Amino acid sequence: MATQTPADGYRDHPVRSYVLTGGRAHPSRNTLRPETLLCAVDDGRELPVGAGRHERALLETCRGTLALAELAAYLSLPTSLAAVLASDLVDAGYLTIRSHGEHVLPGVDLLEEVLDGLRRF
Amino acid sequence: MGSAGSEPAAVTGAALHLAPTVERSVKVLVVGAYGVGKTTLIGAVSEIPVLSTEETVTAASLGVDPRLGDKSTTTVAMDFGRVTVGGSTALYLFGTPGQKRFWDLWVGLADGAVGALVVVDTRRLEDSFEVLDQLEEHTSLPVAVVVNEFPGAQHSTDAVRAALDLPAGTPVVSGDLRERRQAVEALKALVAHAVRLAGGSAAA
Numbered sequence: 001m002a003t004q005t006p007a008d009g010y011r012d013h014p015v016r017s018y019v020l021t022g023g024r025a026h027p028s029r030n031t032l033r034p035e036t037l038l039c040a041v042d043d044g045r046e047l048p049v050g051a052g053r054h055e056r057a058l059l060e061t062c063r064g065t066l067a068l069a070e071l072a073a074y075l076s077l078p079t080s081l082a083a084v085l086a087s088d089l090v091d092a093g094y095l096t097i098r099s100h101g102e103h104v105l106p107g108v109d110l111l112e113e114v115l116d117g118l119r120r121f
Numbered sequence: 122m123g124s125a126g127s128e129p130a131a132v133t134g135a136a137l138h139l140a141p142t143v144e145r146s147v148k149v150l151v152v153g154a155y156g157v158g159k160t161t162l163i164g165a166v167s168e169i170p171v172l173s174t175e176e177t178v179t180a181a182s183l184g185v186d187p188r189l190g191d192k193s194t195t196t197v198a199m200d201f202g203r204v205t206v207g208g209s210t211a212l213y214l215f216g217t218p219g220q221k222r223f224w225d226l227w228v229g230l231a232d233g234a235v236g237a238l239v240v241v242d243t244r245r246l247e248d249s250f251e252v253l254d255q256l257e258e259h260t261s262l263p264v265a266v267v268v269n270e271f272p273g274a275q276h277s278t279d280a281v282r283a284a285l286d287l288p289a290g291t292p293v294v295s296g297d298l299r300e301r302r303q304a305v306e307a308l309k310a311l312v313a314h315a316v317r318l319a320g321g322s323a324a325a
C-alpha cells in the first residue's frame with residue numbers, strides 16, 4: 001500500500017464527514033483539545049457502511065473514557081487529524097464529550113482539588 | 122510510531138481507559154531543552170506508559186522560506202502521560218521541546234493549562250532561555266522551574282533563579298526526576314503557584 005500522508009487524510013475528509021453527519025452542522029469543531037475526554041456512546045447503533053476505517057478504529061478504542069491525545073497516540077494519528085475525526089463522530093452522535101478542556105486557567109476550586117490530590121500520593 | 126496512513130489498529134485491549142468516575146481533565150505542560158529529562162518526569166508520574174503523537178509542521182511555520190527547499194514539512198513529536206487525582210479529575214502532562222516552531226503547531230495546547238513546568242539541566246542552562254522566552258511570548262501561564270539533578274551538576278536553586286532572571290515568586294525546585302516522589306513534588310510546586318496566582322491559599 002502506498003504511504004498515505006496526513007494531507008490525504010484531510011483531503012478525503014469531507015466525504016467521510018458527510019457519511020457520518022448527513023451534511024449537518026459541525027458544532028463540536030474547534031472545541032476539542034488534546035485533553036478533552038471522550039467516550040463512545042453505548043446505544044448499539046452501528047456506524048454507516050461508508051464510514052472510514054479510522055472512524056471505526058477510533059470508536060472501537062474509545063469504549064471507555066480517553067482523552068483525544070490518547071486516541072491519537074493509540075491510533076498513530078496526528079492529534080489534529082484525530083480531532084477532525086472525533087468531532088464528526090461527536091456531531092453524528094456516536095461519541096460523547098465527557099469533559100470540555102477549559103479555555104481559560106482552571107478555577108481556583110479545581111486547582112486546589114488537583115493540589116490536594118497530588119498531596120495524597 | 123507509525124505514519125498517519127498505516128493500517129489503524131484498534132488497541133481496545135491495550136487502551137487504558139479512565140475510571141468511569143473521571144469527568145474532567147486538566148493539563149500541565151512539561152517543557153525544556155533537548156534531553157533535560159521531560160519524558161523521564163512524565164514517566165515517573167504517569168499511571169499509563171508514556172504515549173506520543175506527532176504533528177506535521179510546514180516550512181512556513183518553521184520560519185523557512187518554502188521556495189528554498191523541497192523538504193517543506195517535518196514532524197514534531199509530543200509525549201504525554203496521565204494521572205488521576207482526587208478520583209474525578211485526570212491530570213495530563215504534555216511534554217514538548219517548547220522551541221519557537223512548536224507553538225504554532227499544537228493549537229490550543231497552552232490554552233487552559235494549569236501551568237508550565239520548565240525542566241532545566243544546570244550544565245546547559247542557556248538552552249532554557251529560548252523556552253522561557255517562548256512561554257512568556259505565547260502564554261500567560263504560571264511557570265515553575267525544576268532543576269534535574271544529573272550527577273556532577275550544580276543544583277543551587279538560587280543560582281538558577283538568578284541566571285534565568287525569573288519573575289519574583291516563581292518556584293524553583295530540584296530533584297532526581299526518575300523518582301516518582303520528587304517528580305510529584307515538582308508538580309505540586311507548580312500547582313501551588315497556580316493556586317496562589319488564582320487568588321487561593323496554597324498553604325502546605
Ligand SMILES: Nc1nc2c(ncn2[C@@H]2O[C@H](COP(=O)(O)OP(=O)(O)OP(=O)(O)O)[C@@H](O)[C@H]2O)c(=O)[nH]1
Binds near residue numbers: 154157159270299
Ligand atoms: N542521572 C540522571 N539521569 C537522568 C535524570 N533524568 C533523566 N535522566 C536521563 O537523561 C536522559 C534524557 O532524559 P529524557 O527524559 O529523555 O529527556 P527529554 O527532555 O525527554 O529529552 P528529549 O525529549 O529528547 O528532548 C535519559 O537518558 C534519562 O535516563 C536524572 O534525574 N538523573
Ligand SMILES: [Mg+2]
Binds near residue numbers: 159160161200216
Ligand atoms: Mg522526551
